[in-house]
Amino acid sequence: MDRIPILKMGRALIVTIQVDMHDRLAMALEEDLTSRIVATGARGVLIDISALEIVDSFIGRMLDNIAAVSRILDAQTVVVGMRPAVAITLVELGLSLSGVRTALNVERGMDIIRASEPDQDDTGALDEVGDASHQE
Amino acid sequence: MPVTKSDLLPIRASDDVVRVRQEVRSRAQDIGLSLVDQTKIVTAASELARNTLIYGGGGTAMLECLQEGARRGLRLVFEDKGPGIADLDQALTDGFSSGDGLGLGLSGARRLSNEFELTSKVGEGTRVMIARWK
């Protein structure tokens, strides 16, 4: 069963997408992240897509949605690790992802999140908060 | 146009969209497309397969490896017997969506491909062909 674990580091949530997600899994991730942001009072969401070889309009929309929702919930979303081939394709496809903040890697992404919330304590251990499991 | 390999895949559930992506990726690698070109055709296939599923009510994807002399290509045909598209021009406009999609599927797939053909009849179904050449 595919699981997309959501990890918590300080007041940030970290998601690493490593599978070729089918649409239901993507929607489940969106829902799950939203409830976790509220449940944990997270101030930042970092989505690592460095393992994704394809980002199509559905995934793009998912990222846009997560960014929009988190903004409403006063959290900053950063998408990191987009591969060059994916970036080139997304631009050609016409997806601007203008509402999404991006960074080259996890380290930079966390810098951005920390910068937006200077007094967050991120020395806490990484906890697994929950996962978006696909519902069958 | 000599077809060297041909596969017909069903599109009935969202898992099938993933399978189409994987098969198209595999064919694209077989014919030696560059990484960027592989990504483009797989992404286009993902868009069209999803359209077939969501707007067409399910259908098929035909994957054909082509060879003309030394030139190799990959042709994909997505077909459904769904409601069809009433206004083709509108459907090909960026941002237009009859559902709650982003409206980039058809126009995006066209931009990502070397060849693009769209035929549709209201009440009968839709057929989209895309191809990429090495």
Added chain:
Amino acid sequence: MDVASSKLPRIVGDNEEAILEDWLAEQKSAGQIGAGRISDAELRTECRDFLRGFAEALKSGAGQDIEATGYGPVRDVLARVSASRAIQGFSPSDTARFVFSLKGPVLERIRTADASDPAGLLVDTWLMTQSLDQLGLFTIEHYQRTREDVIIRQQQEIAELSTPVVKLWDGVLGLPLIGTLDSARTQVVMENLLQSIVDQEAEIAIIDITGVPTVDTLVAQHLLKTVAAARLMGADCIISGIRPQIAQTMVHLGVELTVVSKANLADAFALALQRTGRMVVSRGGTKAVAPALRA
């Protein structure tokens, strides 16, 4: 015309060696070897392989359908021949003559075989003409494609050579563009830049267009695509080197560069340093005189 009854398969098959010698002689006397660019041995091998394949194709009953499986080996030989001729700089006509010069020798054998069969003469001549004509055309098309591939590869090399990505500072890349930006070149430029962003973990890329002669809507589109892709990967872009004329042209064309731009590379670099949290500080005090740089 029904060529099913043609004697051509047997005519070619039975006289292969003789036809081969005549064909070679024909090409040499017409100066087909092109001032010694192909060796006798090489030409002999090419001709023998073609003739063998042709004889087999005819025997398989493929007739004049050169796309048939029976003609596979023949097409392969022609692909090899035309590709090598293309790379060596032979003209397309000279390359096609490889096939056409076979007609004479084969016609001789047809004449002998059909000396008392006018109907057969017509059928056999027709089949030969049709199949060799098509094979000749196939050769030319293949030649063209090879030339195109060479040109495309050369264009890519030029594009790569003229778009080096330089490291200006930690996390700051410079991309000085020289020459015209068309879609093929933009693709190469984009891929180079994006890969460099990954390799050098850059935060900012300065695209300098001092060396780009004109910026019309198409070029602007290409630039914007590059900037958009870099942004998706988390790197910001600054465009520099916009000459006054270019700025005016862009305004007249209604082109909007939705990206930070600076007049020159120095200003762009200063901005980049600032954006990445750096400051250039003067050491103050009496102006130190640095020792001259000596080789």
